[in-house]
Structure formats: C-alpha cells, structure tokens
Amino acid sequence: MSSLVVNNKLVKHAVQIHKFGGSSLASIECVNRVVEIIQHNCQLHDIVVVSANGDITDDLIEIYQFALQNSEQLHQSIEQLKQKQRDLVFGLLNESNAEALFAELLCDFELLAKWLQIDISEHEAELLAFGECWSARLLAAILAERVCPSFAIDSREFLVINNDVDCQVDYDVSQNHLSQLLDVQKLAVITGYIAKNTLGLPCTLGRNGSDYSATIIAALTNAQNVTLWTDVDGIYSADPRVVPLSRKLHRVPRSVAKELGRLGNPVLHAKTLQPLERVGSHLHVASSFDPDMPGTEVGDFGQIAKQELSVTYANDLLLVQSESFVGESGQLAFHKFSAISGDLDDGQLVIHLSQQKAVSEWLASDDTEVKFTPVSVMAIVGHNVARRGNVKARFKRALKHHQPIAFFNQLHSDSLVSVLPQPCTGELLNNVHHDVTKDARHIGIVVAGLGNIGQCFIELLPQQLSRVSALENVHLVGLVSSKKILFQSDGIEAECATQAFEEHAVDYSEEALLEWLSNHPYDELIVVDITPSESFSQLYSQFFANGIHVIGANKWAASAPLNEYQRNLTLAEKHQVLWLGNTTVGAGLPINHALEDLQQSGDNIVEISGIFSGTLSWLFEKYDGSSPFSELMSQALSDGITEPDPREDLSGRDVQRKLLILARLAGFELSLEDIACENLVPESLAALPLNEFLSRAEELNAPFKERLAAAKKMSSCIRYVARFKTEGGEVQAKVSLETLPQSDAFAALTPCDNVFKVVSNWYQENALIIRGPGAGREVTAGGLHSDLVNACRQLANKQHQVKLKGIN
Structure with a gap:
C-alpha cells in the first residue's frame, strides 16, 4: 500500500481516484453496477468520489425555489424526495443497515424543516449538499456490507476554497485536513461538488463540480490516475447525445481537453484539469454503463492525437x-x-x-x-x-x-x-x-510478417501515404514478427520503420498482442497479415470480435475447415469489419476481386481452372528434358523461387488451398478434402529431413522424365493445373499434373506467371482469362497496397451510430 508523509504523519497515498457521476448512481441497477466496478478496479488505498444520485440535485434546487416562492408544491416535493431516497436505501442495503442509514437521512429532513421556518436563503449551499452526502453515505454503507471496510467523508471537512465563484483551492490547508481523515484500512467515499470557503461557510463548486472535486483530491493525495465514470464512454467529437455520428476521441491532449471543458463540453467541467497540472495525474473518462469499453485518455500525445477535432x-x-x-x-x-x-x-x-x-x-x-x-x-x-x-x-x-x-x-x-x-x-x-x-477518421495499420514481402510493403508505404488521398489519415502503428513486436500509439515513421523495429522491438505473448489490439486508440485498426503462420491466422476470430479489420496474404484462414471459415465470415459481418485477401491467390492479380464482383452482381460461376503456382509455373515452363529436374529445382531454390522446402510447392497443397479459396469466393461450401490433390513428391522422399531430401533429389528425375517424354510423343507439355467444375449439382475439384496440347491457354506462359480461367453464365463461349505474374515480392506487396486503399475507401464511408447505454 502506498503512503506519504504530511506534517510528520504517515497517511494514505491514493493511487487511483474513481469518480462516479449522478447518472452512474441514478437507480438501484446503476448503483449495483458501480459496486461491481469498484470491486474489480479499486484497492483500499484508492478513493471514490461521488455526485448526488441521479437528479437529486435538481430536486433540491426545485425545493429551494418552491421555498422562496412559498409554493403549495413544496411539501409534496419534499415527500417525493424522501420516498425516492427511501427506495434507494431499502433497495440496496439489508434491513438493519437500511433502517440505520434512513434514520440518519430523516435527521437531515428535520434540519430542512427548521430552515424552512426561518430563512432558507441562508442555507442554500447546505441544502444542495444533501445530495452528495446521501450518495456518499449510501455507497459507503453498501461497500462495507458487500465488499470491504468503507466510510464516507463530507468534503466540507477538509476542502477549502476562496469562494464559490473562483473556486480556488487552498491546497496546504486542504491536504493537511484530508490527511487526518483518511484511514489506510478503509476505502474512502468522498462527496463531490461541495466545499467550504475560507470563512468556514459551506459552498459548492458549481454544476458538474464533482469532476473538479475528484481532480482536486488527486492533487491532494498525489494520485497517479483519475477515472471519471459517466454515462458516456469517453470524450467525443461532439456531444453524442445530440450528434449520433460523432466519433470517440480516444486520446485528447491536455490543452485541448482544458479548452473543451472551458467551452462547455458535456463531459469535462471547466476547471477539471487544473489540479492535475500540479501533480501530472493521468485522466481517464469511461462509462459505468459499459465498463469494458475503452474510454478516452487525457495526456501528452503525439501527432495523431493532435490532429483530432x-x-x-x-x-x-x-x-x-x-x-x-x-x-x-x-x-x-x-x-x-x-x-x-x-x-x-x-x-x-x-x-x-x-x-x-x-x-x-x-x-x-x-x-x-x-x-x-x-x-x-x-x-x-x-x-x-x-x-x-x-x-x-x-x-x-x-x-x-x-x-x-x-x-x-x-x-x-x-x-x-x-x-x-x-x-x-x-x-x-x-x-x-x-x-x-468528415475526413478526420484515423486508421491505424499493424504489419505482421517482416520477411521479403513485408519489407517491400513497408518500403512502398511512404510514397503511398503521400500520393494516395484515401490514405491521408492512415498511420503505421505496429510491426510484428514471429518473436518481436513494436507498437507506438503516436505512429511509426514509415521511412524509418525497419530501423525503429530493430532498435525498440520487444518480446511478446499472444495475450499481450491481443490486449493491445483490442484497446487501440484509433477509429479503425487494420492488421496486414503477411505471415505464413497458421497460428496467427487463428487469431482472426478474436480480431473480428474486437472490430479489427484484416488484410491477409496468409492463406490459412481463408482455407480453414469449413465451420471455422464460416464462423469468421459471420463474425466479420456481425462486427462490420473488412476481411480482404486478394493476395492469397495470384499475388497482385485481381482474381479475387473478379470472382467477388461476379458473385455479388448475380452471375453464376460454373468453372474455375488454371495454373495457380508461380513456382510450379516456372519449373514446368523451364523443364524441357535438357537438364535433370533436380538441377532445375535446385536453381529455383537458390533463386528464392521455391519455398525453403521445395516439397511445399511440389506437394500441390498450396495450389489445393488456392483453389479452395477461389471456390468459396464463388459461393461454394467446399472443404479441403473435397479437392483431390496429386502430390509430386514420392512417398520415399516425403518424410525425410530437408537436408536428406535435397541430397536425394535426383530420385525425382526419372518420374518427371517419363511424364515429359510421354507428353512430347503427343506434341504436348506437362503443367500443374487446378480445376473446379460444377454441373447438375455435382462438384468436381482437383489439382494435378496434366498433359496439355501446346495450343492450350495454360501451355505457353512466361515462367512464374499464373493464369485463371473463369466460366460463368455471362462468360461461356469466351471464358474470362486473367493472366500475369503470380509470385514476387513487388507484385504481392503491390496487391496488399491495393487492398489497403480499397479498405480505406470503404471505411471512409463507414458510419458509427453512437450507442449510449445509459441513455438510449
């Protein structure tokens, strides 16, 4: 437990100040929710500050006005207020505690009756203070009954201000008095809004002054953090109760927050931030109606936060x-x-x-x-x-x-x-x-996978950000490798990203990654997945559930088991997130776009075929029998054309997954097992360690020489082809090494090219053909940038309806 010394006395040092507004305490349900928040977020060395329950202060003001006017409604208003308080007390405490607290409250009503017999105007501040006192006593009693030792403090016992106009605090006197009231063994619940002046007379800090009370108490106790719990989950670009399409400002610079409060922002009292300048406490605005929702942080931030309006x-x-x-x-x-x-x-x-x-x-x-x-x-x-x-x-x-x-x-x-x-x-x-x-939305991007393609993507990023208007508010904020991670909320300079990663990246766990991504401070967050990792693709469901968009070159998620794939689609749709994966098939070629467009436009796709592997395209375009197949494979490996283990290419699994992805995009519910796959690696070589496989690669030569010779006898060639076809409700799908005539569209390709042939209701006699480089770091990185621009254009028109759980 933290402590500090004031006047040679060891006193409690509040680490956290939690302030709850009137709407957060307005009903039995609301108060129970606040108790739960305190139970999960407070320690004994913290302090709770409260406003009056609900609209009690308005009721007291009304009673005061009725008293000045000698209104016939005065007695009725007092009885209604008494009943309202009784309902809260007996609805939240066990009977004996409720009776004791309500007896104390009745004493206040007797005091009010005495004031009404003389001059009520002399007791205005005392009357208005009842709301906070009742609220603090009630919450302290509930906490003592259910959670931990707790007690209420009337802030008039310690908080001294010059007057109720300037509300300037005498910090030395106030700190000395407060230090004598706090108990390190009990949780303190302190009244907001009320104080006393230098003459010892009660006064108030003005409407919404409880926030100011909370930050004053933070300054008096050197608290590290102040959380304002209210009915809105942060500070917005306009009052969300008036502008439903306003945007949450996740991070607000101190000077901007101060100006917002001065100009009447509904969340910030004009003087709220002043005390924090004395001790540098952190301010957090959150919703008691949705405590798990990230709120707004007020502090010292970089350029992204400074662009907010x-x-x-x-x-x-x-x-x-x-x-x-x-x-x-x-x-x-x-x-x-x-x-x-x-x-x-x-x-x-x-x-x-x-x-x-x-x-x-x-x-x-x-x-x-x-x-x-x-x-x-x-x-x-x-x-x-x-x-x-x-x-x-x-x-x-x-x-x-x-x-x-x-x-x-x-x-x-x-x-x-x-x-x-x-x-x-x-x-x-x-x-x-x-x-x-309208164009102030900030989009953060996290690049996962920093290999050849990832590096190329990052190298292209600076010029893309400067010349593509759709990327105006895009910020590189995270870099993730298989072992290290770098997150910078204020953005990573794209030109220096690789160097920044080398100098500042740290080890991470999957849990830490998800926690940061789930609490990001941006209007939208996009993860660009350039990893080959199946385990990383299994995080997509959690990304989608947290509203995080994904651009993926990673094939695993799109070719996952059917139920897992469909679950991800459902999650993405439910949470209105984008999942773009044009580079999962064909690198930068627009085959995914084409199929999605045909499908969404009402066409019916009946056949998809082609050569989908740039590696196998290169191998079989080059293989003419003049040199053994193993030598050609060795050259491709050294040139970086194959995977580090060439068996990944020769197995056909990559082509099988690509065909599955395209079939699903065309609207068919296929699984990987529905696609027959010819593995070009003999069983005798399939399970060997990589080095041993490479040393015995000549065992591949005879089977391929035999297949090529048979094809040449027919003036044909051999190509590894993917085919999907539906006819009469029957689906046929396979990937295999085929013998093709030299005139076939798949026969004469530039090495590394992919070719896609699509037959549909609209493209029957003359099939749709898409052909071009199907591999390479530049074209794949370019395809990822194409997806990024596409995503940002869609997100520019995305509208978030603000849901205020405490109000609508």
Whole structure:
C-alpha cells in the first residue's frame, strides 16, 4: 500500500481516484453496477468520489425555489424526495443497515424543516449538499456490507476554497485536513461538488463540480490516475447525445481537453484539469454503463492525437461590446468573468447571460457605452487549430448560410469560435460536425510478417501515404514478427520503420498482442497479415470480435475447415469489419476481386481452372528434358523461387488451398478434402529431413522424365493445373499434373506467371482469362497496397451510430 508523509504523519497515498457521476448512481441497477466496478478496479488505498444520485440535485434546487416562492408544491416535493431516497436505501442495503442509514437521512429532513421556518436563503449551499452526502453515505454503507471496510467523508471537512465563484483551492490547508481523515484500512467515499470557503461557510463548486472535486483530491493525495465514470464512454467529437455520428476521441491532449471543458463540453467541467497540472495525474473518462469499453485518455500525445477535432456549442450567451474591453483592461475582464471568447482589439467579449448585471456594474465606473447582443457560439477545438487554415476555411464554409456575427481565434490557439445571432440547434451542430470532421477518421495499420514481402510493403508505404488521398489519415502503428513486436500509439515513421523495429522491438505473448489490439486508440485498426503462420491466422476470430479489420496474404484462414471459415465470415459481418485477401491467390492479380464482383452482381460461376503456382509455373515452363529436374529445382531454390522446402510447392497443397479459396469466393461450401490433390513428391522422399531430401533429389528425375517424354510423343507439355467444375449439382475439384496440347491457354506462359480461367453464365463461349505474374515480392506487396486503399475507401464511408447505454 502506498503512503506519504504530511506534517510528520504517515497517511494514505491514493493511487487511483474513481469518480462516479449522478447518472452512474441514478437507480438501484446503476448503483449495483458501480459496486461491481469498484470491486474489480479499486484497492483500499484508492478513493471514490461521488455526485448526488441521479437528479437529486435538481430536486433540491426545485425545493429551494418552491421555498422562496412559498409554493403549495413544496411539501409534496419534499415527500417525493424522501420516498425516492427511501427506495434507494431499502433497495440496496439489508434491513438493519437500511433502517440505520434512513434514520440518519430523516435527521437531515428535520434540519430542512427548521430552515424552512426561518430563512432558507441562508442555507442554500447546505441544502444542495444533501445530495452528495446521501450518495456518499449510501455507497459507503453498501461497500462495507458487500465488499470491504468503507466510510464516507463530507468534503466540507477538509476542502477549502476562496469562494464559490473562483473556486480556488487552498491546497496546504486542504491536504493537511484530508490527511487526518483518511484511514489506510478503509476505502474512502468522498462527496463531490461541495466545499467550504475560507470563512468556514459551506459552498459548492458549481454544476458538474464533482469532476473538479475528484481532480482536486488527486492533487491532494498525489494520485497517479483519475477515472471519471459517466454515462458516456469517453470524450467525443461532439456531444453524442445530440450528434449520433460523432466519433470517440480516444486520446485528447491536455490543452485541448482544458479548452473543451472551458467551452462547455458535456463531459469535462471547466476547471477539471487544473489540479492535475500540479501533480501530472493521468485522466481517464469511461462509462459505468459499459465498463469494458475503452474510454478516452487525457495526456501528452503525439501527432495523431493532435490532429483530432471536436465541435462544441453554447446557447444563452451575450456578446458585450465596450471600449473598456480593449487591451489590458479587456484581458482583466476576460479573466474576471471567465469569458468564453472575444476580440480585445475590437473590445468584444462573449459572456454567459447570467453575468450581464455583474458586467454592467463593473463597467459603470468607466462610464463607457456598452452594447449587449444575445448570441450563441459554436467552436471547433483541436490542437493549435487557430493556426490550421484549412480547418478555419472549412468551418466558415459550413456556417456561410447562418450569418455569423464574428469569428474569434486570437485568445486560445486550440479553438476557433463562431458567434451566431441565433441559438445553435441540433440540426446545425450535426451539419457543421459533418462538414468539419468528415475526413478526420484515423486508421491505424499493424504489419505482421517482416520477411521479403513485408519489407517491400513497408518500403512502398511512404510514397503511398503521400500520393494516395484515401490514405491521408492512415498511420503505421505496429510491426510484428514471429518473436518481436513494436507498437507506438503516436505512429511509426514509415521511412524509418525497419530501423525503429530493430532498435525498440520487444518480446511478446499472444495475450499481450491481443490486449493491445483490442484497446487501440484509433477509429479503425487494420492488421496486414503477411505471415505464413497458421497460428496467427487463428487469431482472426478474436480480431473480428474486437472490430479489427484484416488484410491477409496468409492463406490459412481463408482455407480453414469449413465451420471455422464460416464462423469468421459471420463474425466479420456481425462486427462490420473488412476481411480482404486478394493476395492469397495470384499475388497482385485481381482474381479475387473478379470472382467477388461476379458473385455479388448475380452471375453464376460454373468453372474455375488454371495454373495457380508461380513456382510450379516456372519449373514446368523451364523443364524441357535438357537438364535433370533436380538441377532445375535446385536453381529455383537458390533463386528464392521455391519455398525453403521445395516439397511445399511440389506437394500441390498450396495450389489445393488456392483453389479452395477461389471456390468459396464463388459461393461454394467446399472443404479441403473435397479437392483431390496429386502430390509430386514420392512417398520415399516425403518424410525425410530437408537436408536428406535435397541430397536425394535426383530420385525425382526419372518420374518427371517419363511424364515429359510421354507428353512430347503427343506434341504436348506437362503443367500443374487446378480445376473446379460444377454441373447438375455435382462438384468436381482437383489439382494435378496434366498433359496439355501446346495450343492450350495454360501451355505457353512466361515462367512464374499464373493464369485463371473463369466460366460463368455471362462468360461461356469466351471464358474470362486473367493472366500475369503470380509470385514476387513487388507484385504481392503491390496487391496488399491495393487492398489497403480499397479498405480505406470503404471505411471512409463507414458510419458509427453512437450507442449510449445509459441513455438510449
């Protein structure tokens, strides 16, 4: 357990602060969920901070207003609130604990009754504090009953601020008082929102002030992390309750988060981040309604996070124009009234409507003219956005029909503020959000497999990123070999990727790989699988289940057992992920594209045949009997044309898998066992160690010489051919060494070429022929880049409907 010394006293050092908002504590179901979150995420040395349950604070404000008005509804409102609290207490605690806690709560209602008999206005802050006190007592009692020793702390016992306007904390006094209250053997549940001023009078931190309380307590205890548990699973590019197609911002720079809070982001209180600057605590925003969903991190990040944009707005504002707001006096006014924005050269400030009287009184001594204009503001927030001309131009175009009064960008470099003469509507916010952020989606790519083709793919990447517009927001973020891994959330420079991998890659486990991929901070993540690994292909189902797209040159998944293959297809469809594999067959040749297009367009494919192996194409185009077959195979091996073990090619298994992949793309439910395969390796050589096989390779010569001689007698040649055919509901499929006439389309190929022949309802008399290089690092890497561009174009149009589990 961590600890620190304050005034020579050993006290608890909170490692984590967990703050739960009102919506997270709104009902019996919600509170039970919070208890479960605490059970799984908290230790005794952590601290829990709470808001009032649900809308209790609104109920208390209503009671206060009814009391001032002597309303007939006052008694009814009090009884309704009492019943609401009773339902929570008795619905969450065992009977004896519930009775004890409710008796304590009734004392508060008796106190309220006394205040109503005198002057309730003198007790406004105390009345509003009831909500947090009741919430903290209830949660502490539940935790003590079910989870661990726990107790409630009223933050008025330690938290001292100058007043309820500035809310500036006296950290030395507050830390000293808090250190005496904490108990290293119990989990503390502390009230948010409330405090006391320097005179010892109760006061509040303003609406949504519980977040500010949490970060203040983090600063007082040197906590490493603060998690704000709310009804939204992070900070979004707009209020997701208004803009359903807003994007989660997985990582937000501190300065941007601070500006979002200042401009009224629904998740961040304006002062939330200030205390964290004292101790450098990490801020995490998560949803108590979906605790397993990755939230938003606020911290110091690189260029990817700095490119993010968010749109926010505020109504019920005033544009104030006065000569007294020019220059230094304007700066003073800006800070005094926490102005939203302004132009100090023209003497303009935007303030809240409620501040009109205070501003008028402040200006009275200057005896200058002042003009108040009702306005709203809409703002674009992002790192250094005031200096990003393209964003400013797009923002102006989006608002050109709404006659903005002004655009301000001189006071905060992380925001562009538009002042509008009419209130901002949900429709306007949706339209502006679409126009400004439509191409801001960030796509991370992870390259798995760093052999010849993988290296070539990476070598091509820099020029592809610079010249293909569809790849504008693509970032290389991970490199994976069979033993090492490198992940950099802020991106790996493509030009230096290989060097970065050599210098910084670390050992990894499959579990660590899946954990990082499942919690990636991007709008989309694509794994480019260039491995020959069957075990890596078996991770696809977990990739798909986590919304991760796959581009694969790896044949194993596409030719897996039928039930496994179909399960992957179902998962990909369910989670709306892409699975592209054009390079599984034919390297960069578009045979996969062609079959998918025919199938999806309504054609009926009846036959697929051809030469699918670049290695076997080279061998049998070159083999004319002038030299033994074993010498030719040895040359192909040394030139890198065959697999390291040539038996992988000669077995026909690679061609068998390719034919299976194509048949499945054509809509047929085939298994590998349905395709007959002629193995060109004699049984006597099949199981030998590689070196022994190579030393006895001359045993291949006689069988091939005999097959070639027989073919020549018929003026023919030998080729390794794949054939699939369906007729009358019967399917025939095989891969084998065939004797072909010299005039056959498969007979005269450039060595290493593949050729694919497709017969369908649309292509009968004149079959569709696709021919070209079927192997080679450049063409295969090019085919992978083709798939990447195709994927990014599809993802650019993908829309994510935000699902707010706590709301809709």
